Each structure stands twice: as C-alpha cells, then as structure tokens.
Amino acid sequence: MNTAPDIQRFGMHGVQISFPSEISFEVHRHVLAWQEAVIAGFSEKIVDVVPAYHSLAVFLKEHVNLGAFIDELKDLSVSETETxxxxxxxTVPVCYDETFGLDLKELSEAKGISIEHIIQKHTAPTYQVYFLGFLPGFPYLGGLDTQLSHPRKSTSRPKIAKGAVAIGGSQTGIYPMASPGGWNILGRTPLEMFNPQATSPTLVMPGDYIKFRRISMKEFDAIASKLAMGTYSVEKEVYHG
Incomplete structure (x- = not known):
C-alpha cells in the first residue's frame, strides 16, 4: 500500500494518522509500521500511541507544538516492508464444552454446520491482534473464517464470564473480565488476559498473533490450578509470519 496516510489534529494534544477505511491485514500492518516509526523517532515528544483497525492516534506532551509535529510526520517516510x-x-487454550459454549448450539443451527465443525474452523486460523479495546486487554482479532461470521446478539447478556471466547460479526475476541456483552460465546480460556499488577498488564499487544488450542474441561481445571499457584507457563514464541 503506497497511499500516504491522512494526518490531522486529534483534540488539544493529539494527532490521528488515518489509512484506507478497511479491516485488513495489509492496512493494519501499515498502522503498526507507523506506530514503530513514531515511537522510534519521537519518543521524547509523545505520551502514548494507540493503534486501531485503520488509524493510529498519537498523544503528545503538552509542550510540543502540534502544527510542527504534524509537519514532521508528513515528512516521515515509512515502509511496512522495511520497518x-x-x-x-x-497459544490460548480454550474449552468448548457446552458449559462454557453458551451459543454453540444456536450458531450451529444458524450456520447449518455441526458444533464440531464450528470448533474446528475456530481453532484452525492464526489470528492477528488488531487492537485492544472495549475492556482492558480485550483483543479484537482478525482472521475469522467467514463461515463463522455472525451478528452480535440483539439483547446483551448482563454478565459474560471472564475468559469467554466469542464471535461478534466478523471478529473473534476474549473477554478479559466478567462484563455485560452481546457477542456469541463459543468457549472459555483459563488464561489471564489482563492483570493490572503485572509488569505487562495485557497478555497480548496489537500486532501479536493468537492460536486457539482446544482443551477438555479437565485440562481447563488443571491449567486454572497451575495459574493460581503460579506454575503455568503461557506458550509464547516469536512470530515469523
């Protein structure tokens, strides 16, 4: 993608860098390349950078001249292939037992495929983390099989369990804490997606990838016990594409 992004003021001390309005790996890779370039080139001027599907918000320190900073960004050359x-x-273990998979039966009937087929399709891809939002540590994941795409529920549940793995539209995600929500629940992971006391509070970051691994209820309980004792090691490796 060679189109230069649109760069505009964003509030009193912010800049929004916008790319074509589509949800795709190509566009998001460009967002992440710009994030890396901004952090590397302007760390002394920025407070935070927040990526989304097709934009990047940059928040500046109060003393930074906003107009001059925008000019600097417009002169910046960023290549997603070189950055x-x-x-x-x-790897995120998920138990798809009917105890946790509250909407598997409904989804199976709506799609005309078996629950087993749904689980196979959900665990097959390697998903990209587009951004975190809605709740702290809630990952919006790209790469869902199009056959599993399904609208949010018309009425939200008052409480969805922490660790619930769900589908909303063409996205899949993980609830990091108990919360109201309208996504379709397929299963549950015992992993802690968000821990405010940890050095890195979120288990994943934008640009990371997630692979779901099916586990039994017995394995779920065993992993939960190990997590409580601090003896479970999350499966995490450098992603090479």
Missing part, C-alpha cells in the same frame, strides 16, 4: 515489527504468537 521491523516485533510480534509474538500466543
């Missing part, structure tokens, strides 16, 4: 983007692939 090093550090990514990891995290």
């Amino acid at each position: 090093a983007i550090s990514s990891h692939c995290i």
Whole structure:
C-alpha cells in the first residue's frame, strides 16, 4: 500500500494518522509500521500511541507544538516492508464444552454446520491482534473464517464470564473480565488476559498473533490450578509470519 496516510489534529494534544477505511491485514500492518516509526523517532515528544483497525492516534506532551509535529510526520517516510515489527504468537487454550459454549448450539443451527465443525474452523486460523479495546486487554482479532461470521446478539447478556471466547460479526475476541456483552460465546480460556499488577498488564499487544488450542474441561481445571499457584507457563514464541 503506497497511499500516504491522512494526518490531522486529534483534540488539544493529539494527532490521528488515518489509512484506507478497511479491516485488513495489509492496512493494519501499515498502522503498526507507523506506530514503530513514531515511537522510534519521537519518543521524547509523545505520551502514548494507540493503534486501531485503520488509524493510529498519537498523544503528545503538552509542550510540543502540534502544527510542527504534524509537519514532521508528513515528512516521515515509512515502509511496512522495511520497518521491523516485533510480534509474538500466543497459544490460548480454550474449552468448548457446552458449559462454557453458551451459543454453540444456536450458531450451529444458524450456520447449518455441526458444533464440531464450528470448533474446528475456530481453532484452525492464526489470528492477528488488531487492537485492544472495549475492556482492558480485550483483543479484537482478525482472521475469522467467514463461515463463522455472525451478528452480535440483539439483547446483551448482563454478565459474560471472564475468559469467554466469542464471535461478534466478523471478529473473534476474549473477554478479559466478567462484563455485560452481546457477542456469541463459543468457549472459555483459563488464561489471564489482563492483570493490572503485572509488569505487562495485557497478555497480548496489537500486532501479536493468537492460536486457539482446544482443551477438555479437565485440562481447563488443571491449567486454572497451575495459574493460581503460579506454575503455568503461557506458550509464547516469536512470530515469523
């Protein structure tokens, strides 16, 4: 993608860098390349950078001249093929037992495929983390099989369990804490997606990848016990594409 991004003021001390309005790996890789370039080139001027599907919000320190900073960004040359983007692939164990998979039966009937087929399709891809939002540590994941795409529920549940793995539209995601929500619940992971006391509070970051691994209820309980004792090691490796 060679189109230059649109760069505009974003509030009193921010800039929004916008790319073509589509949800795709190509566009998001460009977002991440710009994130890396901004952090590398302007670390002394910025407070935070927040990626989304097809945009990047940059928040500046109050003393930074916003107009001059925008001019600097417009002069910046960024290549998504040359910019090093550090990514990891995290294996997320998921129990798809009917105790956790509250909407598997409904989804099976709506799609005309078996629950087993749904689980196979959900665990097959390697998903990219587009961004975190809605709740702290909630990953919006790209790469869902199109056959599993399904609208949010018309009425939200008042409480969805922490660790619930769900589908909303063409996205799949993981609830990092108990919360109201309208996504379709397929299963549950025992992993902690968000821990505010940890050095890195979120298990994944934008640009990382997730691979779901099916586990039994017995394995779910065993992993949960190990996590409580601090003896479970999350499967995480450098992603090479």
